[in-house]
Amino acid sequence: MRPPGGDRSADEGSAVVDFVLMSVLLVVLLFAVLQVAVYFYARNVAAESAADAARYAASAGVNPQAGVARAETLLRKGLDDRDAAAIHCTAAPGRDARSGLPTTTVECTGHLRLFFTALRGPLPIDVRSTVLRERAP
Template sequence: MAEQQRGRCDDSGAAVVDFVLVMLVVIPLVLGIMQVALVMHVRNVTTAAAAEGARAQAALDAPPGAGEQRTRTQVEAGIGERFVRSIAVAPTTVAGSPGVEVTVVSEVPALGLLGPGMTVEVTGHAVSEVAP
C-alpha cells in the first residue's frame, strides 16, 4: 500500500496556479476590449454630434453659434462634456455647394477613465439651405 501512494502525484494546488496563469492573459484582454469600446463609443457619439451640429447650422435661418450649441448639447447627452477639447464651425464647400463643417476634437483616456489620453478628431458636413 505504501508503494502505491509513493508513486502518486499530489495536484492539490494546481488549480490555483492554473487560475492565476489564465487570469494573467484574460484580464489584459478584457481591459483592452473595454478600451477599444470606449474609444469607439466616443468617436461615434462625437461624429453624430458633429453631423447634427452641421445640419443645425446649415438651416436657412440659423443664428450664429447654432451648430456649436447643438453639437455641444448632443455631446453632453451622449458622453459628457469632459471628453471634448474643442468644437469648431466653419463654412466650406460640399460637392460644389456652400455648406458648413463642424469639427470636434475630443480626448479619450488611454487607460480606461484614468491616465493620459489619445486625441480623436471627427468632422461633420452639411449643405447650407438657400432661400428660393
C-alpha cells in the same frame, strides 16, 4: 514521464498557479475589449453630434457658429461631463470644391480618457461633418 501510480506531490498547487496566470490575462483582455467598446461609443456620439450640429447650422438664416453650441450640448448628453469637456467643436462656412455650393462644416476634436491605465492613452477623437447650406426661400 511519470510512472502510473507515482508520486503526485510535485504537482500539488499547480492548478492554482495556472488559474491565477490565466485569470490575470483574461481580466486584462476583458478591460481592453471594454475600452475599445467605450472608445467606439464615444466616437459615434461625437460623429453624430457633429453631423446633427452641421445640419442645424446649415439651415437657412442660422449662423454657422450655432452648430458649436448644439454639438457640445449633444456631447454632454451622450458622454459624461469629463469626457465631453475634453472634446471641443468648431464650425466654419465654406464652399464645396466640386460644385461651388456653400457648405457648413462642424469638426469635433479631443481625446477620451482611459479607464484602464495599463493601456496607452489618451485616445484621440477627430470627426468632421460637412453639409450643404440651405438657401433662403
